[in-house]
Amino acid sequence: MRALITGASGMLGRDMAKEFCRRGFEVVTLDRGGLDITDLACVNRAFKEHGPHLAVNCAGFTKVDRAESQRREAFLVNGLGPRNLALACGETGAALVQISTDYVFDGRLDRPYEVYDVPGPVNVYGASKLWGERAVLGLLRASYIIRTGWLFGLGGENFVSAMISLGREGKPVQVVDDQFGCPTFTEDLARAVSDLAQTGCYGIYHITNQNATTWFKFAGAIFDRSKLVVDLIPCRTRDTGRAASRPGFSVLDPFPLQETIGYLLPRWEDALWRYLSKKGELQA
Numbered sequence: 531m532r533a534l535i536t537g538a539s540g541m542l543g544r545d546m547a548k549e550f551c552r553r554g555f556e557v558v559t560l561d562r563g564g565l566d567i568t569d570l571a572c573v574n575r576a577f578k579e580h581g582p583h584l585a586v587n588c589a590g591f592t593k594v595d596r597a598e599s600q601r602r603e604a605f606l607v608n609g610l611g612p613r614n615l616a617l618a619c620g621e622t623g624a625a626l627v628q629i630s631t632d633y634v635f636d637g638r639l640d641r642p643y644e645v646y647d648v649p650g651p652v653n654v655y656g657a658s659k660l661w662g663e664r665a666v667l668g669l670l671r672a673s674y675i676i677r678t679g680w681l682f683g684l685g686g687e688n689f690v691s692a693m694i695s696l697g698r699e700g701k702p703v704q705v706v707d708d709q710f711g712c713p714t715f716t717e718d719l720a721r722a723v724s725d726l727a728q729t730g731c732y733g734i735y736h737i738t739n740q741n742a743t744t745w746f747k748f749a750g751a752i753f754d755r756s757k758l759v760v761d762l763i764p765c766r767t768r769d770t771g772r773a774a775s776r777p778g779f780s781v782l783d784p785f786p787l788q789e790t791i792g793y794l795l796p797r798w799e800d801a802l803w804r805y806l807s808k809k810g811e812l813q814a
């Protein structure tokens with residue numbers, strides 16, 4: 531089986547490529563220089579050249595605040611890109627995994643979002659990812675839409691690495707305490723995606739590590755585990771002055787992930803421990 535990974539030099543793309551290699555797939559990794567997913571002609575050429583059985587789209591315009599002012603670019607990469615991949619998959623008989631986000635939801639629900647809940651993005655990033663989902667679902671039956679959130683991985687800068695850098699500066703650190711979600715280790719996500727992609731059970735899935743938390747509590751756990759003594763101060767989203775609104779509650783219900791691949795991802799605390807341990811940041 532040949533898998534083509536787009537956005538392969540990104541944080542998730544790196545772990546996805548490693549995981550599919552580990553599973554014995556022949557893996558073609560393309561970063562933006564190798565394949566710009568917004569260019570349909572290039573996408574078609576890449577599919578003709580490599581003949582993948584499966585494409586895993588890890589490319590994305592991922593700067594949530596910047597998307598507010600770069601709306602067209604966000605919709606190009608997060609909407610038109612997946613559309614192009616779905617068209618090429620349809621032409622060549624390949625299946626597609628599209629990575630989406632918890633930010634397709636408005637965050638106003640008082641229970642975890644289920645796969646059949648109605649999305650309602652509150653920012654441009656979420657709207658562009660939702661358009662990508664719909665383009666894929668409308669064009670390609672053999673597609674998996676994976677909504678996830680709060681990613682951290684060894685292959686890129688993320689909230690955990692940012693907190694460790696800030697913590698080392700010795701200054702007080704303010705973190706929002708009114709957004710709820712599930713931190714997710716890219717290695718765990720890649721494992722579940724590679725299992726799911728072999729089932730043929732196409733559709734929408736919610737895949738995150740288990741156990742909801744806030745960014746503030748997550749930061750506390752990071753400092754605690756890495757034995758950094760930090761003056762950690764909770765704040766509210768509305769006091770941060772960020773360009774993009776954020777859903778206040780974007781916890782995702784994983785049903786029917788366990789029914790499909792046989793397991794759920796571990797809790798984020800366990801994932802954080804493994805991440806810090808691999809980074810050499812875990813202090814006994």
Ligand SMILES: NC(=O)c1ccc[n+]([C@@H]2O[C@H](COP(=O)([O-])OP(=O)(O)OC[C@H]3O[C@@H](n4cnc5c(N)ncnc54)[C@H](OP(=O)(O)O)[C@@H]3O)[C@@H](O)[C@H]2O)c1
Pocket residue numbers: 536537538539540541542543561562565566567568587588589590591592607611629630631632659678679680681682686
């Ligand atoms: N990070 C999170 O917390 C989070 C949460 C939920 C969902 N997601 C989704 O997960 C996926 C992976 O995210 P990530 O955190 O791994 O992001 P990342 O590290 O920013 O990786 C995204 C990759 O996409 C590439 N890319 C951008 N535009 C492209 C284009 N036109 N053609 C091909 N490649 C392009 C980027 O290349 P350049 O570096 O050259 O721009 C980068 O390597 C994205 O779809 C994102 O929306 C992320």
